[in-house]
Amino acid sequence: LKSIEKAQQSVEQTLLYLLSMTWLLQVAFFAAAYAAAASPSQWQEGAAAESCENDGGQGLFQKSLGRVGRSMQHENPMEKRVYLICTAHKAGTELMRNIFHWIFDLMDVKETCRFDDTGGKIISNGTWKQNCPDVDHPVNVRFHNHISSPIIESIRAETAKKGGFKGVMTIRNPLEMVVSSYCYHHRGAEPWNALGDNMTDLAPKEGVPEMARRMLLTVRNMTHAFQAAKPEVYVSHYERITGSSAGFNQTIKEILDFLWGDEISHDLKQRALDATVHEDLHRGEEGFSFHVDGTADGKMGNDGVNHTSDEQELDEARAHLSLLDQDGPAAPAAAAAGTKKPP
DSSP states (O other), X not given: OHHHHHHHHHHHHHHHHHTTSOHHHHHHHHHHHHHHHTOHHHHHHHHTTSOHHHHOOSSGGGSOGGGHHHHBOSSOXXXXXXXXXXXXXXXXXHHHHHHHHHXXXXXXXXXXXXXXXXXXXXXXXXXXXXXXXXXXXXXXXXXXSSOOHHHHHHHHHHHTTTTOEEEEEEEOOHHHHHXXXXXXXXXXXXXXXXXXXXXXXXXXXXXXXXXXXXXXXXXXXXXXXXXXXXXXXXXEEHHHHHHXXXXXXXXXXXXXXXXXXXXXXXXHHHHHHHHHGGGOTTTTOOOGGGSXXXXXTSOSOSOOOOOOOOHHHHHHHHTTGGGGXXXXXXXXXXXXXXXXXXX
8 A cells, every 4th residue: 555655646746747848748758657656566566455356346236226225324425515526538437437337326326417518327317418517406426527627626616615525536647548549539439529630531650649739638637637636536547447456446445435434334335346346347347338338238328439449559559659759858858857758
């Protein structure tokens, strides 16, 4: 755990430093330092004792939801405060939303809202498509697909005298976000998204540097949101939660403890972990994230978009990341800062 805390502190320092950099240096330096801070070996060291064998985690979600009421400690915590789940484009949006899809279904949430009318469902039953600013009554569970610091600050101000709020956001190595975004839009996903304009026509040599330019605002917003997150928002690291089953388990446990502490029982927390492991990339389960229609049974529609990319396709795009700092300040500045040049 000390290794994890040390790594997170290093990531925080890198993110804050990122704010003052030019766009090329922002992306390249952030990625190099982030990769060093969040290496799989460090994350796994802190979470190795939390193996999937010890946790169970094999689809025990079929236990009766009727036990939920008995698992709540006194007042229903879902009614006590606002909950904000927030992500950034290609930083694990689908994964994080689908993790909470399982959790909120387990906790019998029947109403959520989303910002900017974007993002798929986060509950199976009830109202979820409504736009948060347009709702004429308080909605406690809110999802933001493109997080920024003003959203966090506005909800902090709104809830200051009404029970406060808690949230979870996800961050990812920006260079991997660029690679993922290029591959995603190069195959024509989300044709309505300006990030993908003409991207289907661009080979990696031209497309990867261009996507880095287009993704700059997303990276900046993610960074500013990270800076504004504490103390109400837990920050999940994409590399940790996807790196191993141990890292996945530990992240889910930390999220549940952060959001609810002893307000929900250990039994309910265990069932939440058992449910969410369907989204663990290393277990081979069939969760929401594994279906293009966004449902575990393949019967209910979501956004109809495949959010995963072939590893060979990703590697081809990664091979062109070096073009980002050609004739630019990233390489010498990163060297002067004592970091390795991005691959």
